[in-house]
Amino acid sequence: MTTKDQLLLYLKKNQGNWVSGELISNNLAVSRSAIWKHIRKLKEEGYVIESAPKKGYLLSKDSDPISADEISEGLCTKIFEKKNIIYLKETDSTNTRAKELAAQGAPEGTLVIAEKQTKGRGRRGRSWFSQPGGGIYCSLILRPIMQPGETPRITLMTAVVLAETLISLMKLKLRIKWPNDILINGKKLAGILTEISTEMDAVNYIVVGLGMNVNTLFENFPREIKKSATSILIETGNRVHRIKLIQEYLKLYEQYYDMFKKNNFEPIMNRWRALADIIGKQIRVDVIGKTHIGKVIDVDNDGVLILKDDQGRLQTIFSGDVTLARF
């Protein structure tokens, strides 16, 4: 363990409390100036450390830096491992980075995670707001052996994994919005962007992007999404350690992905249906240049929405923006 790691461990043990430079110096057997040098490095890595004469150093309770080290510490997943975690302070889009890496042969389980995205993307070229320190912006590379036509299942599965992560850690009351968003109180908390590279008969790779508003304050959202977006902090009043969220997400991801690879998709889809709570509901779906209104009969295993209109005709809808009808 390096001196810097020892120092970090020491600060973590005392997180939220002041520890004097002298005490650290004695405990770790390093000079005061060495401590000062390492503290500066830790701050650069995103740790929130206060320092004051006579008091010493304090690792803030709100300190929530993301790094490959932090993510992999105590993580016991098989396909997600430290050497395949790529942390970036800033990037255009983690999905774009992940696609590049995948094209160059990056292995299944590679995780690209960024503190800030300058061109965060949602479905169909829509933008995704990102706030440094406030959210989780990451992309996973998967290489499943499957038919191209079955790839929508990965998005459906990811929505379930994300929902289960939030429920397991925070008992959040949420809803999956077809096809790929997580809502709390009708507002968007997280979105999933799946991008797939295939040949005619075989998947090459899949990049599963996640954008989630975690500790974003209401005032930090841009005006145009203030009404439609929310964060965990806004909904619960509590700040959440993003590392814990990411670790739980990866842990559950592996469990569900294992199930998926064993062709055991039915239980995942049933969970999706329960979390989406859309079947039997009267909805409006806006597709480019068209609006469908009707009752949801099912969302099938490939994510296709089956709608029954007023005349009793069945419509199959592959894509669109859903609004629950109000009467």
Place this chain on the structure above:
Amino acid sequence: MTTKDQLLLYLKKNQGNWVSGELISNNLAVSRSAIWKHIRKLKEEGYVIESAPKKGYLLSKDSDPISADEISEGLCTKIFEKKNIIYLKETDSTNTRAKELAAQGAPEGTLVIAEKQTKGRGRRGRSWFSQPGGGIYCSLILRPIMQPGETPRITLMTAVVLAETLISLMKLKLRIKWPNDILINGKKLAGILTEISTEMDAVNYIVVGLGMNVNTLFENFPREIKKSATSILIETGNRVHRIKLIQEYLKLYEQYYDMFKKNNFEPIMNRWRALADIIGKQIRVDVIGKTHIGKVIDVDNDGVLILKDDQGRLQTIFSGDVTLARF
């Protein structure tokens, strides 16, 4: 028209015959040394021009250079146009180049064509042999509005377009081999590599790669494919002008693609079935780690092979290597 273009036109009019430098000089009103300079440039571009004292210059009948100019000359397609033709003397793989361009926003109809590929690829990472001057190696970028699950249809359509191109120009007796090859006398003449980038519910772009052995001599094929590969020259004894082939391919591609976009896929698929001539045949399909033997019942609109085995059970096969059974 530049002096170089005028010179080329003059040589083309007299292709196969000697024209004296003096005659050219008088006709185009340029100096002999200017002619010599332009001839050198044309040779660099791939034109085969002989020169001899007293005789002058001769544009060889076998001269068959590829360039954006040559391809677009007289081509009256709408989506394939000169400004979107990218010609490369050498590249790793035209599909790789086209994918990069597509990711950067290159428009539908962009054509990447190379004289030589250093890492030509076939399906599933297999390599594809390329010989400068001997073949056609090109990739088209398409941006159809369609469901990801329907993308195999593009490969099926491309096989039909390519087969029709060869039949229309040369009355070749060929067969489409499921899913994406063109065979003559049981040997591989051409292959199609479709690579698709999609989101969950919408296609982003499709790159359709084509590798075809045109004027390759038997001795130029590497030893390991001598038995399995062929070229138009080998089969017919005639050299073919590649430009004509490319132009016909693009012309027919646009016609079929228009049909496709009008949801008129059934006639294309019926033509595929006729050209594949596989329905009712007893075949063996080698899939990774498995072999299926049976009679072909159908290839459905999504390219899925439906096989009936000895016990009368139906198998649906998405991918594999087919061999016709011999009894």
